[in-house]
């Protein structure tokens with residue numbers, strides 16, 4: 001979880017992981033010889049041939065992929081042999097390879113490099129894919145075979161990973177409606193169709209709203225307080241928008257945050273922040289209020305059809321938490337000390353305002369500004385003084401160095417490999433002995449064609465084909481501060497943390513080992529590999545290796561490092577409160593009994609009033625742009641970041657006990673947690689690494705939330 005950045009992990013891409021070992025479909029290749037999906041890629045490391053992929057290639061490839069997978073499923077069903085693990089469960093795991101390959105590329109471009117044509121296409125393909133999934137999930141004969149294997153599982157004496165795959169396959173069918181009658185199944189199909197369209201529309205609206213707003217500054221005096229880097233970036237943005245000689249700030253986080261932190265113009269801060277938190281709630285053609293309600297209503301109806309109380313119950317069954325009551329109790333345990341801390345912070349900020357005879361009450365658009373003032377006063381720590389030590393390239397080298405120390409990895413740039421945008425960097429990852437581990441794509445800066453936030457996904461997950469490992473192709477997509485005419489990309493400490501975070505997801509993709517393609521990662525453990533990486537980001541021993549001034553090469557001074565360390569608890573009340581508020585809002589939506597009857601603003605206000613959120617803090621995401629839960633995969637799961645944080649804080653203790661670069665601990669983490677991630681119950685894997693279940697205390701200490709006794 002990041003402070004101001006949205007963090008996505010595109011798990012959905014990997015539910016049916018991509019690969020490309022089977023020959024491309026022959027028939028289709030004859031009909032469409034130019035479609036690169038219909039022939040062997042012929043690229044180094046078999047990466048997608050981005051140079052040849054055009055928008056019009058996706059639909060025929062997806063349609064063909066659907067046909068092929070359906071044929072594979074039909075063959076499993078038609079098998080005259082009695083159902084076995086191999087001929088049913090393993091065969092099903094191996095079906096749909098071609099479709100996975102295509103949709104991995106397609107999904108990645110939808111997020112990172114979209115255009116009007118691709119967006120229009122999503123409205124066509126989303127219902128196609130939903131129908132296809134239903135055709136498999138509701139196939140009675142197929143389910144009959146799976147159920148037969150499942151019912152006889154005790155006699156099979158299966159290995160851990162095989163049993164886990166079988167149990168998940170069975171549960172997926174049941175959750176997909178396999179036990180419903182015909183009438184109910186028909187309704188389920190309708191609901192899935194409706195949901196697929198609603199979630200696409202929700203995401204489109206958020207993107208449209210983000211791009212629609214520009215704060216255009218014409219008078220240099222209105223830049224008062226801003227560091228030169230922020231002004232330079234705004235001048236670049238203006239230029240790109242055809243507004244030469246002006247300055248443009250947007251509600252994309254890298255543009256908005258410096259303005260909120262530094263601008264002395266309170267009215268402009270208000271204008272910008274309001275534009276941000278009113279996204280999708282402006283009663284215009286991009287409004288998401290009704291769409292949000294409809295999404296919740298459809299999810300709820302689907303959950304009840306399947307025999308669950310609500311969508312939260314449906315989701316949590318697959319998570320470590322298992323039930324809403326446990327999530328709510330956990331959030332409450334954290335909320336109480338957090339609110340105390342947030343109130344103290346608000347009072348301290350108000351004191352700064354009063355001391356300066358401001359004559360107004362602290363508002364949400366003031367929080368960053370006065371926090372920055374107080375940060376400078378208390379720690380003399382200024383974001384713009386830090387940035388020169390965090391040149392993006394240096395941070396990247398720092399992460400590579402860390403992976404070298406922990407795992408012996410080497411990173412070799414591959415500038416010749418195809419990429420989907422010229423900004424993208426591609427690296428080959430090798431083990432210490434030179435063995436190929438996988439390929440990593442990194443795409444760092446904002447574009448209008450890119451969704452906000454940061455995430456990790458990929459174009460292929462590792463698996464075994466006839467005993468041979470097919471290596472993965474992972475990716476990281478971010479929205480970091482762009483370089484300007486005078487300076488390279490100098491990123492904030494938040495962005496540094498985000499980079500380490502997403503790199504952790506990428507590592508679990510790169511290290512992945514397993515006999516089968518299928519992975520079932522509990523949503524509330526998925527942030528363990530990513531969040532543990534954040535712990536290293538500002539360790540003095542690592543900073544010494546990478547945090548070097550971009551002009552002088554001077555290593556970040558010890559005094560500054562100490563200040564970063566000391567200020568780590570600063571503003572934690574705010575950060576934790578805005579995050580927990582969003583998590584609580586998510587749980588409230590997904591346990592809501594009658595969504596059609598509510599007014600979205602009233603509902604939000606009531607949920608926040610019930611927990612006593614102070615008005616100076618806006619939940620990190622308000623409903624109308626809460627993409628994680630409405631169009632991403634985090635419905636009833638936004639709490640997962642802090643649940644995972646219990647795990648990563650406890651896991652990092654193991655490194656602290658043995659030394660933060662300890663190779664033995666790293667190897668144990670790699671082999672017990674990262675390599676088999678999603679092939680077993682996560683707690684069992686964790687205990688194998690740590691020797692015990694995780695304790696909550698390291699998390700409370702890290703956030704300064706220990707209850708004083």
Ligand SMILES: [Zn+2]
Pocket residue numbers: 001007008009501505527530
């Ligand atoms: Zn993440």
